[in-house]
Amino acid sequence: MLAEPGDFAEWRSAARGLLAGGVAPENVSWRGAEDGASLFGDAGAAPPGGAVSLPRELLEIAERVICHRDPEVPARLYRIIWRAARDRQLLARTTDAEVDWLRKADKAIRRDVHKMHAFVRFRRLGEEGGRESFAAWFEPSHRILRLTAPFFQRRFYGMDWAILTPDARAIWREETLVYGPGGTKDEVPDSDVVEDQWRTYYGAIFNPARVKIDAMRAEMPKKYWKNLPEAQDIAPLLAGVGARVERMREAAVSMANPLTDKWRTRVPDELALDDDVKTLSDVARAVDRCTRCPLYCNATQGVAGEGPKDARIMLVGEQPGDQEDLQGRPFVGPAGQVLNEVLEEAGLDRARLFLTNAVKHFKFEPRGKRRLHQNPTTGEIDICRWWLDKERAFVQPDLIVTLGASALRGVTGKSASIKSMRGAVHELEGGGKLVATIHPSFLLRLPDRERAAEERAAFVADLIRARKLAA
Amino acid sequence: MSAKPILEKLAVLADAAKYDASCASSGTVKRDSVASKGIGSTEGMGICHSYAPDGRCISLLKILLTNFCIYDCRFCINRASSNVERARFSPQEVVRLTLDFYKRNYIEGLFLSSGIIRSEDYTMEQLVEVARILREEHRFGGYIHLKTIAGADPGLIALAGLYADRLSTNVELPTEAGLSSFAPEKKPETIRKTMASVRVGAEDAIEAAKSRLIGKATPPRFAPAGQSTQMIVGADASRDDDILKTATNLYSGYQLRRVYYSAYSPIPDASSDLPPVRPPLMREHRLYQADWLLRFYGFERAEIMEGASGGMLDLAIDPKLAWALMRREAFPVDINRAPRELLLRVPGLGTRAVDRIVAARRLGKLRLGDLAKLTASVKKLLPFIVALDWRPGMLTDSADLRARFAPPPEQLAFAL
Numbered sequence: 001m002l003a004e005p006g007d008f009a010e011w012r013s014a015a016r017g018l019l020a021g022g023v024a025p026e027n028v029s030w031r032g033a034e035d036g037a038s039l040f041g042d043a044g045a046a047p048p049g050g051a052v053s054l055p056r057e058l059l060e061i062a063e064r065v066i067c068h069r070d071p072e073v074p075a076r077l078y079r080i081i082w083r084a085a086r087d088r089q090l091l092a093r094t095t096d097a098e099v100d101w102l103r104k105a106d107k108a109i110r111r112d113v114h115k116m117h118a119f120v121r122f123r124r125l126g127e128e129g130g131r132e133s134f135a136a137w138f139e140p141s142h143r144i145l146r147l148t149a150p151f152f153q154r155r156f157y158g159m160d161w162a163i164l165t166p167d168a169r170a171i172w173r174e175e176t177l178v179y180g181p182g183g184t185k186d187e188v189p190d191s192d193v194v195e196d197q198w199r200t201y202y203g204a205i206f207n208p209a210r211v212k213i214d215a216m217r218a219e220m221p222k223k224y225w226k227n228l229p230e231a232q233d234i235a236p237l238l239a240g241v242g243a244r245v246e247r248m249r250e251a252a253v254s255m256a257n258p259l260t261d262k263w264r265t266r267v268p269d270e271l272a273l274d275d276d277v278k279t280l281s282d283v284a285r286a287v288d289r290c291t292r293c294p295l296y297c298n299a300t301q302g303v304a305g306e307g308p309k310d311a312r313i314m315l316v317g318e319q320p321g322d323q324e325d326l327q328g329r330p331f332v333g334p335a336g337q338v339l340n341e342v343l344e345e346a347g348l349d350r351a352r353l354f355l356t357n358a359v360k361h362f363k364f365e366p367r368g369k370r371r372l373h374q375n376p377t378t379g380e381i382d383i384c385r386w387w388l389d390k391e392r393a394f395v396q397p398d399l400i401v402t403l404g405a406s407a408l409r410g411v412t413g414k415s416a417s418i419k420s421m422r423g424a425v426h427e428l429e430g431g432g433k434l435v436a437t438i439h440p441s442f443l444l445r446l447p448d449r450e451r452a453a454e455e456r457a458a459f460v461a462d463l464i465r466a467r468k469l470a471a
Numbered sequence: 472m473s474a475k476p477i478l479e480k481l482a483v484l485a486d487a488a489k490y491d492a493s494c495a496s497s498g499t500v501k502r503d504s505v506a507s508k509g510i511g512s513t514e515g516m517g518i519c520h521s522y523a524p525d526g527r528c529i530s531l532l533k534i535l536l537t538n539f540c541i542y543d544c545r546f547c548i549n550r551a552s553s554n555v556e557r558a559r560f561s562p563q564e565v566v567r568l569t570l571d572f573y574k575r576n577y578i579e580g581l582f583l584s585s586g587i588i589r590s591e592d593y594t595m596e597q598l599v600e601v602a603r604i605l606r607e608e609h610r611f612g613g614y615i616h617l618k619t620i621a622g623a624d625p626g627l628i629a630l631a632g633l634y635a636d637r638l639s640t641n642v643e644l645p646t647e648a649g650l651s652s653f654a655p656e657k658k659p660e661t662i663r664k665t666m667a668s669v670r671v672g673a674e675d676a677i678e679a680a681k682s683r684l685i686g687k688a689t690p691p692r693f694a695p696a697g698q699s700t701q702m703i704v705g706a707d708a709s710r711d712d713d714i715l716k717t718a719t720n721l722y723s724g725y726q727l728r729r730v731y732y733s734a735y736s737p738i739p740d741a742s743s744d745l746p747p748v749r750p751p752l753m754r755e756h757r758l759y760q761a762d763w764l765l766r767f768y769g770f771e772r773a774e775i776m777e778g779a780s781g782g783m784l785d786l787a788i789d790p791k792l793a794w795a796l797m798r799r800e801a802f803p804v805d806i807n808r809a810p811r812e813l814l815l816r817v818p819g820l821g822t823r824a825v826d827r828i829v830a831a832r833r834l835g836k837l838r839l840g841d842l843a844k845l846t847a848s849v850k851k852l853l854p855f856i857v858a859l860d861w862r863p864g865m866l867t868d869s870a871d872l873r874a875r876f877a878p879p880p881e882q883l884a885f886a887l
Binding site for chain 1: 477478481482483485486488489490503504505507508509510511512514518519520521522523524525526527528529532533534539540541542543551552553554568571572574575576577610647656659660663664666667670671719720722723724726734736737738739749750752827830831833834835837840841844845
């Protein structure tokens with residue numbers, strides 16, 4: 001016989017003894033003190049025996065399920081551990097009827113615990129030495145107070161509180177948690193000053209245009225309503241719904257608030273006109289507003305070039321990538337890291353170069369949590385050339401180094417392979433020289449290490465040539 | 472107006488906040504009040520402390536700091552030209568309410584938003600100040616969700632991320648055209664930039680944590696519950712396809728935890744160019760289902776749209792079923808042999824049921840009777856699966872399959 005129904009330690013020691021003694025479930029009869037049974041139960045008969053190993057998960061489940069009010073639970077649990085001691089896989093047999101029962105009972109307990117965490121409502125008792133104290137009355141479906149009290153302890157460490165249920169009470173005072181006997185509702189105050197505010201909030205946050213009573217009752221079953229101060233407002237709120245919605249519909253659209261213009265101090269900015277772009281910093285400001293092609297629709301921002309106005313060398317890449325798009329600066333992502341290393345090897349100071357891209361907005365394809373880079377079309381490159389030309393006009397570099405085919409197209413307006421252009425110095429229409437090389441991201445895509453090392457060396461050589469040309 | 476009693480302010484500023492669907496309090500770091508000896512904890516799983524008769528969970532104290540606003544977004548009850556009653560809380564009043572509610576176990580924490588007053592930076596500063604007082608002066612360990620004001624200084628966003636569990640910036644309307652005609656002051660690129668600064672802030676915090684010296688204190692986490700956004704459904708002419716396109720862009724670009732879809736519900740004192748109709752709740756529901764398919768079921772947007780017509784999801788049946796009916800050649804799927812990815816595509820099987828099936832079939836071949844214990848409803852699965860004792864035969868290709876699932880038309884109408 002169990003003296004305290006729902007007490008896990010008691011059941012566990014009884015069950016352990018029985019299991020060690022090899023007592024089969026059909027030979028045990030479990031009775032709780034609640035049943036008014038006599039002092040002697042069969043559980044006491046077995047000797048405290050050797051340890052029987054059971055899966056940890058099963059013990060955790062048993063600790064919860066023992067709180068279930070079904071009087072059959074101690075017996076059913078014993079039958080399951082009896083089987084589990086002989087079948088290590090038992091818990092995984094989800095299609096087994098007893099395991100199915102266990103899972104369902106466990107789910108019911110966990111739900112009850114979750115609802116208790118949610119629906120306990122404290123009322124203030126007072127304050128002593130700056131420490132407030134509160135009490136709550138709650139009626140859980142099962143005997144779960146010991147499963148829930150630690151949660152309240154972790155959450156409300158800095159105040160004193162008591163939770164009373166019909167079966168037991170938990171008291172947190174002077175940083176100690178103690179349990180005691182069950183109580184009654186009248187031991188807890190019947191109101192709290194803040195409840196009016198809470199009920200006002202409850203009424204105001206409810207949207208009368210979308211009533212879904214079943215959804216509410218599925219999650220907040222009626223059995224809990226009697227201890228929820230806000231629940232008394234459900235019926236009046238629902239009764240008022242028709243009138244509130246009707247009023248909303250019937251109210252003719254009123255005149256605008258007379259203060260509108262006073263409040264709306266700022267009229268939305270006008271797009272910068274092309275003619276407004278008079279300096280290099282205008283480019284940076286205006287490129288962000290560019291709608292010449294649809295790439296702006298999905299990108300975070302237009303990324304303009306960066307560097308001194310009197311830079312002798314201009315490096316042109318393809319387009320901003322994921323990081324460039326987020327940070328609004330060119331070459332700050334993985335390819336930018338490679339570029340930084342290679343520039344250093346080639347003896348070029350990044351701070352003295354002007355770095356920009358042929359296309360100013362990031363073009364990508366969303367794939368789950370990532371954005372996959374997509375090459376810009378020649379059309380997009382040609383449209384965006386308007387900006388590159390502006391940057392070239394303001395900086396007037398002696399030498400342009402194009403990184404990759406898109407950059408080459410952006411600078412020359414013609415499509416050509418890097419191979420055909422590489423290794424030579426080209427004269428640009430309208431002055432200045434051009435050196436064509438690869439884009440640093442090309443190195444990141446090469447799986448073969450040897451080949452990558454070769455390509456990297458050639459890239460460095462191109463940049464050294466550029467440095468010498470501009471010197 | 473400052474003399475307005477707290478109850479009146481609360482009524483106005485909660486009413487004004489209810490059009491924000493998010494009330495999540497989950498997904499943040501584990502925290503408790505044991506070490507701080509203060510108040511408040513977060514344990515990963517959120518808790519819904521109450522439910523309103525609209526079926527929505529009440530987890531957070533969701534209020535505006537003020538509903539005065541210098542913007543004039545047509546779909547918004549708080550737009551400058553609206554005649555709605557106005558109110559403003561002081562940061563101290565919000566702190567007081569949050570703590571009073573929290574100590575009585577009414578809420579998990581605070582979701583604070585605001586109309587734009589004076590400037591984006593000023594407004595953001597006020598929101599950050601509330602979070603700062605709660606965390607620093609009251610050692611509050613509960614959940615804090617702050618609205619980030621699009622266009623506010625990235626430095627303020629960085630500060631907000633140190634106090635808040637979650638940050639959110641609402642895009643409201645999925646298309647550029649919709650936004651420019653309904654919300655003239657809002658610029659999509661400003662919203663995206665603000666989201667980008669949240670992502671950059673989070674990544675910087677991770678970098679800082681990685682590179683810290685051993686023995687040094689852990690640098691503070693940045694908005695550990697991530698960022699989210701909301702789109703209004705049915706206020707403008709955007710199609711479901713536009714909405715999902717924007718959603719996938721945002722998920723991929725800014726690592727959003729959630730996109731919320733909120734059926735436009737008629738507001739008091741509405742602007743004349745908005746539909747005075749019932750909120751399209753079923754459309755909202757279908758969008759959430761599609762969103763789940765994108766995030767947890769391995770679907771691409773284009774696949775989901777195969778089951779749609781004219782860029783709109785089927786309202787009568789769920790999007791996975793709609794897709795499956797267009798792709799019958801992919802079925803039936805053998806419950807006992809198919810890989811997880813294929814099981815996830817079976818209409819009627821959720822992620823949990825799939826996990827249970829995968830675990831259970833290791834111990835023996837599954838029959839329909841076994842499936843009944845592992846899933847909510849076997850009936851829906853029948854045309855699409857093979858089990859040890861079941862083959863659908865011609866059922867998979869039968870012409871009336873859609874009719875078996877689609878509810879009779881009158882059930883579609885939503886009663887108020």
